[in-house]
Amino acid sequence: MVLGKLKTLSRRTFLTISVVITICCYTIFAGLVLAQTNSSPRTLRVVMDNNYPPYVFQAADGSIQGILVDQWQLFGEKTGTRVEINAMNWGDALKKMQDGQFDVIDTIFKTEERTGWLDYTAPYARLEVPAFFNSEISGITNAYDLRGFAVAAKTGDAAVSILRSHGVGNLILFNSYEEIIRAAKDHKVNVFVIDKPPAMYFLYKFGMIEQYKASSPIYVGEFHRAVKKGDAFTLQEIEKGFAKISQAELIEIEKKWYGSRLWSGFPVGYILGGAGLLLFLLAGLSLWNRSLQKAVDTRTKALETSEERYRHLFNAESDAIVVIDLDKVQNVEANDAAIDLYGYSHEEFFALQPAELFADAEETFPQILSNNGHISIPLSYHRKKDGTIFPVEITARIFELENQKLLLAAMRDISDRLKSEENLRKNRRFLSDLIENSGALIFVKNRDGYYTLINRKWEEVTGLQRENVIGRTDEELFPGDIGKQFRRNDLDVIESGTVQEKEEILDGENGRRYFLSVKFPLKNDDDLVTGICGMTTEITERKQAEEDRERLSEQLAQAYRMESIGRLAGGIAHDFNNMLGVILGHTELVLHTSQLSGPHLNSIKEIEKAARRSSDLTRQLLAFARKQTVVPKVLDLNETVNGVLTILQRIIGEDIEFVWQPGESLWTIKMDPTQIDQILTNLCANARDAIESVGKITIDTRNISVDAAFCKDKVGCREGDFVVLSITDNGCGMHEDVKTMLFEPFYTTKELGKGTGLGLAMIYGIVQQNNGFITVDSKPGLGTSFKLYLPRYDVPHVPSSVEEERKELSLGSGTILLVEDEPANLEIACLMLKNLGYNVVTASSPAEAIQLARQYQEEIDLLMTDVIMPEMNGWDLAQELKAIQPDMKQLFTSGYTSTTVAQPSFFIENVHFIQKPFNMHELSVKVHEAMQK
Incomplete structure (x- = not known):
């Protein structure tokens, strides 16, 4: 094995060096012990971070070393103070310092919170604190850019509060800088904020210096030494002691540690340390030192060769790394990640042929062997010991070492990535x-x-x-x-x-x-x-719905307004009608019973004319208010219009062309024919006034079926079958502002004295009363067309027989029970009936009428009663009296009927009615008709 040769040489060399170091250390230690026996110096307990290279860190043997350790040792030598150095996890160091277990804390940044319980020396080192991030990440230049990232930092570090003040909330806290770098090495974190010196040290140590980039400094901190708040003596002692250390001495210490970082973890530190100690023994050991130097040179060369191999081998330490001897085609080295990944023991792994790791060896392995230099295979498949096939990304490099051709291959399991x-x-x-x-x-x-x-x-x-x-x-x-x-x-x-x-x-x-x-x-x-x-x-449908709601709201508001005006007009007209009845009745009595002549007779007649004109005015108001008492009949509209054409021609005049176009097969309607007369008279008069000189007025009728689409945007419109009565002229037309006010009572565009403004209001009321509606089409200069939609009535029309000419009536006879709650109306009706020859019994209320009917000994021939009274309406009174006087006939009278009485069911066959105000001729006819029933 390649590593076996190095290990044998290392044991022999280390044994020799250890003997020399032991002798030197014993000599120095003995001197220190001797010196301490002569005095009892003050002990200064100092605590600091144990993981801040090169300032302070643990050596391979567990001892604390670094720049600050040497500085404090020199402090002790300069001041004679015994310095007890304690290095530990930074969070524990802060807590124990705050609890009073130490005199001095070193490697501390000054913050607002710490100033509350510490006093500081002047700063002695200026340190940049950047954000370090994986080279695959971009766009981090300041603290604000870290928001949204998981950021690693050290517990108790000043960076923690600074990051939080910049809105970085996702912090992962570790106990030491080394733990943070190891987490980054294992891809557990990709962004971290730590002081630059230890960051660079550990990144280089773990072979990650090329994998991470640094931002501009997030902040720049300064190292201080600090004591408990108020401990001025200790603070002064520290400042004076470090003032005794020269700048040259401080530089020499820093140079020593900054220059030795490449050798961290290797025995060279011990060798150089031993060599430093041997300087004190140069006189007696010069020959032995030359021998030792030769051994050091040999060891250094071996270490450089080993370092080069390990630098390639562990460049991607988290990946599986295998070194293959290409000449022998066998595995010669593998890291622990490779052993764990493939599931073999070391012995089993090195007994394998390299191709046995490949599931696709016939494709991939020849590709590797056929290349010289750097090979990158983004996707290949390997096989574990248990047969599991998994995807890998391979990076390989061929190099020579000691005449040996080697392949260093890094395999990364990319199952999770895929x-x-x-x-x-x-x-x-x-x-x-x-x-x-x-x-x-x-x-x-x-x-x-x-x-x-x-x-x-x-x-x-x-x-x-x-x-x-x-x-x-x-x-x-x-x-x-x-x-x-x-x-x-x-x-x-x-x-x-x-x-x-x-x-x-x-x-x-x-x-x-x-x-x-x-x-x-x-x-x-x-x-x-x-x-x-x-x-x-x-949102088209929503917009249309909103527009429809707005339009309906406007229509509803207009309908409420017209209804309110109608109620007001109806109430006024009813009361005025009662007063007109009194006036007309008395004037007629005067004319029939008095022998007047000359100016007095003319004055009475003028009074009568004025009252009758006023009566016409109130009828128009009642029609608008839909409270006019009407007697609807089944009509053929064409027949009804034919009956008034002569009168309409006189109203229009000879200068204007008058055209009548009756529709064919016209449906029947049910309506009071006098209302048709009122409608045609008013609309033809308005059309005539709209034509300046010559023109044309057309009346036509037709059938139409109305649907929902037609009703859109038309006030009061409803679906169904209608007969349309149209009155069209080619006069001056109307502007939109005039059309909006068209049916409001007392609104007129005519000159003063030429119009009351009730004509169209009356027409509106009549049409509404008959469950119809009106449309108006008018443009300035193009004329106007009124269309009245009257509901179809399915009962067929029976042409009326020619009425007998009205004959002069003689005086009547019989007893009439007259019921009227208005005293003036009661009095004048009683006088008129008596003048017609009838015996009259009067009652001012329904209760009084019932009492009189019970007490009256003779037969009552006719009940003449007002329809609307406070206690009971006329219809209910007639039913009460019918039980008392079964043969009593009925005649009803009113200025208008209430909603209850005005229902169509009220006007059934053989029910007689007379409209207020009435004259003696009308009264005599109606009474005679009722009593003859």
Whole structure:
């Protein structure tokens, strides 16, 4: 064996040297003992780190040595003080110093925390503290770059607090610098922060000097010596003692240790130490010294040869290393990692042929043997003793030593690496599949805006193919404002360096689409933004829903506003109607019973005219409020319109063309025909006023079925079958601001005195009352078209027979029970009935009417009652009285009916009703009809 020859020579040489050293040491020790017997010097207990080469470290025999050991020994010689040096784990050294077990602590950096319990000497050494990192890592230049890495440091070291203050939280703490370097050697850590001198020492010692790089100093520390807080005597003693050591002496000590690091771990230190001691014996040992020097030269040459072999052998100590004699084709050396890796004993391993380690020997081993120099095989397969085949990466080198051709091969088991690479490939495939099949649009662009990645969803939504997108910008793909907006949003993210949400739009064949994009910056190792990545989700449906909600909210607000105005208008109209009934009744009585003439008669007639005009006004208000009492009938709309064409022609005038276009097979509707008259009269009058000179007004009817799409954006619209009544003119038209106010009461664009603003409000109320809706199409200068959608009624229309001409009625007879809660209305109705010849019994409330009906001895022929009263409505009162007077007829009267009474079921056959206000002629007709039933 190669190493066997060296071991035999080493034993003989070491035996001779050991004898010489023993003699010298005994001589010196004897002198020291003799000197100590003459005095009792003060003992100074000094503690320091035991693993800080070259300042202090343990030798192979366990003794403490280094620069500081020599300095303290020289301190003791200069001062006569006995120095007791203790070197230990740094964390223990700090704790024991704090507990008072030592007088002085050395190798200490000054920190804020330590200043609270220590006093320091002036610094005596300036030490850089960089970050060391594996050469495969890049981008670490300062402490902040260490965030995110697992960083190794020594327990109790000043570096720990400094790293934490820079936000480095993932720290792995070790008891010594050597433990940290060993962990790095075993790939347990890749980044560590320790003082530069011991770092360089251990990196060189373990053959790792080429594998690690150092950053700029994270901080620069200074070595101090320190004593307990307040111990000024000891501090002064130390400073004075070290002041006695000259600079030349300090330099000589440092030179000794910095110059000897290549020999660490070898007997040369002992040889040189012995040689140093022999200088004191030069006079008597000069001849023997020349003999010893010759032996040292021979040993040094042997050690250099051995060092060269071991430097190659353990260059990658964590890997399996084998030395093969190429001439004999056999294994001659192997490290422990190789023995552990292959599972053989040393004897078994060296009995193997090198090719027996290879599972693919016929391919790999000839490849190694056929090369001279350095060989690198990234992947081969070896076999363990138990038959397990595993992948290895081989690095080999052929060299000659003492005329022997050797191959040094380093085999690294890459099973974990291959698994990691496979997992990485799987993760990349998974990530690629995730991106490609995501329901969101995913894209990547570089800093200049060029696409580098898009997924399938991006292609589907935009309609652009990947090969036409990659390498192009948004301005090229989406010309106009859309592409520019995309780029502006990207620049916001790049410039801010933060994640941002952007709402973006895209116009396509299917209209405008809305998207929510989450964009974030992509950064390199230097924290510079190199591009952006975005994930985009379509929110078109959400936007449309928001717009629909906003539109419905506006429609609902308008409906509430119209309903509120309607309730106000209806209440005012009802009360005003009652007062008008009193006025009209009294004026009519005066006209029928008094013999007036001249101015007085004219005045009464003018009062009557004004009251009737006011009555028309209240009817319009009640129609708008949908509280007008109506008597709906099944109608043919064409027939109803035909009946008022003559009147409409007079309203429109001869200068305007009037066109009537009735629809064919028109569906029937159920509606009060007088309301149709009101609608046509008002709309034709408005159309006439909208035409300045000559023009055209068209009325037409048709059937239509309304669906949900048609109802969109139309207030009050609902689905179903409708008959449409259209009134169209080619007049001046309307602006949008006028259209929004169109159906509000008292709003008019006509001059003062030419319009009340109730016409269209009344029409709106009538249509709503009949469960229909209105649309208006109007543009300035192009005219206006009103379309009234009236619901279809499935019962067929029966044409009305020609009514008999109304005859003059004679005075009536019989008893009428009159019920009215308004005193003025009660009084005037009673007077009118009495003038018509009837016997009248009055009641001001339903309760009073029931009591009178029970007490009245004779038969009551007719009940005439108001519909709306505080205690009981007229309909319920009629049912109560029916039980008392079974043959009593009924006549109802009201300005409007409440929601309950106004239901269509109220107006059943044979129920008679008279609208307030009424005149004597209307009253006589209605009473006669009711009593004749």
